[in-house]
Amino acid sequence: MVIPFSRIAIIGLGLMGGSLALALRAHGYAGALWGAGGSPEDLHLAAKAQDASGKSIFTGLYAEVSELPWEQLDFLILAVPPAHLSSYLVLASERLPAAAMVTDLASVKGDLLTLGESLLGKRYVSSHPLIGSEGRGFGSASAELYQDYRCVLCPGSDGPAQALTQVAAFWQFLGAELLILDGRKHDMIMAATSHLPHLLAFAYLAGFAERKELWNCAGGGLRDFSRIAAANPKLWTEILLGNREAVGQELRNFRKRLAQVEAFLEHADATSLENFLAQGQEARSRFLFPPH
Amino acid sequence: MVIPFSRIAIIGLGLMGGSLALALRAHGYAGALWGAGGSPEDLHLAAKAQDASGKSIFTGLYAEVSELPWEQLDFLILAVPPAHLSSYLVLASERLPAAAMVTDLASVKGDLLTLGESLLGKRYVSSHPLIGSEGRGFGSASAELYQDYRCVLCPGSDGPAQALTQVAAFWQFLGAELLILDGRKHDMIMAATSHLPHLLAFAYLAGFAERKELWNCAGGGLRDFSRIAAANPKLWTEILLGNREAVGQELRNFRKRLAQVEAFLEHADATSLENFLAQGQEARSRFLFPPH
Numbered sequence: 001m002v003i004p005f006s007r008i009a010i011i012g013l014g015l016m017g018g019s020l021a022l023a024l025r026a027h028g029y030a031g032a033l034w035g036a037g038g039s040p041e042d043l044h045l046a047a048k049a050q051d052a053s054g055k056s057i058f059t060g061l062y063a064e065v066s067e068l069p070w071e072q073l074d075f076l077i078l079a080v081p082p083a084h085l086s087s088y089l090v091l092a093s094e095r096l097p098a099a100a101m102v103t104d105l106a107s108v109k110g111d112l113l114t115l116g117e118s119l120l121g122k123r124y125v126s127s128h129p130l131i132g133s134e135g136r137g138f139g140s141a142s143a144e145l146y147q148d149y150r151c152v153l154c155p156g157s158d159g160p161a162q163a164l165t166q167v168a169a170f171w172q173f174l175g176a177e178l179l180i181l182d183g184r185k186h187d188m189i190m191a192a193t194s195h196l197p198h199l200l201a202f203a204y205l206a207g208f209a210e211r212k213e214l215w216n217c218a219g220g221g222l223r224d225f226s227r228i229a230a231a232n233p234k235l236w237t238e239i240l241l242g243n244r245e246a247v248g249q250e251l252r253n254f255r256k257r258l259a260q261v262e263a264f265l266e267h268a269d270a271t272s273l274e275n276f277l278a279q280g281q282e283a284r285s286r287f288l289f290p291p292h
Numbered sequence: 293m294v295i296p297f298s299r300i301a302i303i304g305l306g307l308m309g310g311s312l313a314l315a316l317r318a319h320g321y322a323g324a325l326w327g328a329g330g331s332p333e334d335l336h337l338a339a340k341a342q343d344a345s346g347k348s349i350f351t352g353l354y355a356e357v358s359e360l361p362w363e364q365l366d367f368l369i370l371a372v373p374p375a376h377l378s379s380y381l382v383l384a385s386e387r388l389p390a391a392a393m394v395t396d397l398a399s400v401k402g403d404l405l406t407l408g409e410s411l412l413g414k415r416y417v418s419s420h421p422l423i424g425s426e427g428r429g430f431g432s433a434s435a436e437l438y439q440d441y442r443c444v445l446c447p448g449s450d451g452p453a454q455a456l457t458q459v460a461a462f463w464q465f466l467g468a469e470l471l472i473l474d475g476r477k478h479d480m481i482m483a484a485t486s487h488l489p490h491l492l493a494f495a496y497l498a499g500f501a502e503r504k505e506l507w508n509c510a511g512g513g514l515r516d517f518s519r520i521a522a523a524n525p526k527l528w529t530e531i532l533l534g535n536r537e538a539v540g541q542e543l544r545n546f547r548k549r550l551a552q553v554e555a556f557l558e559h560a561d562a563t564s565l566e567n568f569l570a571q572g573q574e575a576r577s578r579f580l581f582p583p584h
Contacts, residue, residue, distance in 0.1 A: 218580065
């Protein structure tokens, strides 16, 4: 797959943006790659990052987003927390050359697509690579994060954006399996497959901060079940509130199932309990999980 | 650490018992090792199992537990589902020589300790190695399952059993970090650290058997969060019902936390939500998880 861009900038040099930069070079991207934003620590680590041949990952790095060589860009990737996206979309619409495309990596789309379209028209396609890690910042970034993964593309409400083919090619260059979903559908699905499990893992643990007797009695099952609760509380507050209607709906559905299983437990109803657990086990076997 | 037994039998040749047999040989145990029980498939695979030097793992294998060389045993390990334990404890009390020790690997202790003591006196010490896998049967068994793990030992209600030192030495020979807990405390802790998370993972998935649109939208977070719901529904029905009071209590506590977080979501209360998530994240950092 040939990458359709050669003058790319990434705003946001944390786990997601940093890993994306590393993955681009690891997959052989030879064009210009500028980075901006991020903490002094992220910028420092990004400046030292090299590809396998010892070449710097970035063509240039800027603490201030305004210093980016805007007029040269053909593709801008916004890898910043959800709360900052709209202001960068505005900036992009003011500074980018007319042919440059834009994407973001946001976990919740909400009104983002409408805003992006109104500002950038069909040059904007929203992306969501379904990857993550409990790490934070460029120090946790790794090209391997973008391995064996799916990436959702959200065309605008007016139908496929002009940029869709190019942005799709960009992700395919990075090995993604692509899914096309409209923004609303994306948010409803993510409420079920990502936001609710995060909320449950956090809520599960929130009661255990004082229960010392539990801390050395955990096995590998609990380690894996609770891994997503090691994620950033500030980022997850933004995500959960950004998608609170859909998450609320999934939460109400989950509580109904929980009430069911609680009743089976109370009445020591082994047959119903086993059927219920078997339904959960069966549902899991239908999911297509990434291999590692 | 020297192993204090040289004539060991394992009843149950599934994931747990099979892995234990493999781990014993991998750690250099050179004594007799008999196996009994299990499906024809498990017995077939056990008969073919060899250590690194090509020697058979088992000294002898028996489809019928009655065929075991009972009079020769100095240690009997019950690696059978919870529902079968009491009948094997009775059998052990009838057939074992007076000096032989007995343990089990049960996830719930309940009345087991009282029964074991009444039948076997201080020759019985209950064990619970905190390991697991979604695999089943000897075909999924692996010595590596018993690696970097903790093992709980439950002395009887009358205080430390005579067998405690020997059974402790047995697990230390197999590299376990030991925890000593009374049976009731064990069950209360496991309700929180193992049984509730399993129940939540099953309940989370139980609603998704028909929601096709979710199945190809899962990332690594959901894969890990839901891994424990790939476990055996029949076994987990026994475990959850065997510990249903303590599990019920943890479930009620969890539902209170869930109601809290639901209110934060409804009122878009970002500050409280972030504090709540941070509590969960903080609690997770206190747990001592096995490294892999």
